[in-house]
Amino acid sequence: MSSDKQTISRAPTEPPRAATPGSGCAEESSVNLAANASKVITGHASSASRMQSTNLVTIGSMVCRICQTNSGQELLISPCHCKGSMAYVHLSCLERWLNQASRCYCELCMYQFNAVQTKRYGLCQGLKMWMRHPRNRAHIQSDLLIALLLTAITVGLVIVCLLGLQYFVIEAQRIGVTKLWTEIILSVFICVVLLGYVVTIYLLVRDQVVPWYTWWRQTVDVRLLLTPSVAKGMRRQLSKETAL
Template sequence: MEEQTNELKENPSVCCRICQQGPRLTEPFASPCDCKGSMGAVHPSCLHRWLATSGRSRCEICLYPFRTVAIQRYGLLEGLRLWMDVPERTRDFAADFMVVILLTMATIGLVVVCWIGTDHFIFEGKKLGMSRTWSMGALGFFVGVLLVGYTVTLCLMVRDMLCPWWRWWRRGISVIEVTRSHESSQNSAGDQI
């Protein structure tokens, strides 16, 4: 590992595989994984930024596992605010909200009409030869189907609004490198000898 790091310091034509820039005075190249040659050259700050933005915890070339911790990029409310800042989503939410209001008003109206007209339905049912129990049962069945349909529709609308946001929010993670485990283990092994 030290040989590879010295090789990288001595060769000015080597560039960081992430930012494609040469060595920096303040930040020498590191070889945090098992990649060899110029593919192993990376600035530590570039590696940290790549891990945070890509959400990966392994080298994409040699699949070396970095010691990392995944944290949510945004808090729950901040993620919801950012999601709703997109104009198309705001417009969709406003349209869905209007549909919910209209659907709620129509459902309440139908339930109130059924409740107020109960005596009328029973009277008309008696004309047709239906008992009071059958008329009340039919009216109750209608109101039950109406309320179940209303509830299912609301649940589906909420699911269609929240599921895409939830998936986006859950995937919005930053991966932070805990330690450069490869270099640490190599250096500690060298120190023990």
């Protein structure tokens, strides 16, 4: 029995199988390919997500430069040469701003808009609107008071000169001035008084009429006419929002 055990124990063990040439390299290359493929897929997914988030941020950051909102109920347009955050505006906001400012150009880049202007008030209605303003009404009242006082003074001077003509002639003859020269002097004095009265009344009327006429002429309703490029930009923006 002991000899048998020794024989079994001395029996040579089976040598390990030799690795097939190239099998380890194949397994390692397949692992590397799988890792690279996963990295490429992950990179594409991350870049796509970054591009999508960038587009969303860009569209979301475009706000109207007047109302500072982008509600989505009205498209933003870029009707002038302004760039950056000042380029976009709602059409209704821009028309309201131009109507309040009574102009048809951009106050930043001085671009002249293609617009249709119509008078906001008629002639009589504009005059009533002008006189309803407290400051204008106060100026009109003060000018009327000045005109009434000046008229009274002028009429009084003319009446005194005409009624006192004989008295002035007699007094002038006492100091050696003839009747003709006295009448000439009085006539020149009356003309100077009347001329001063007319000029003063003209200046008072001009100070009232010119500001009113300027305001009435510039107070217009502005309706913008979109150029083909602006309309194309609106359609492009609408297609982007629809795609998102």
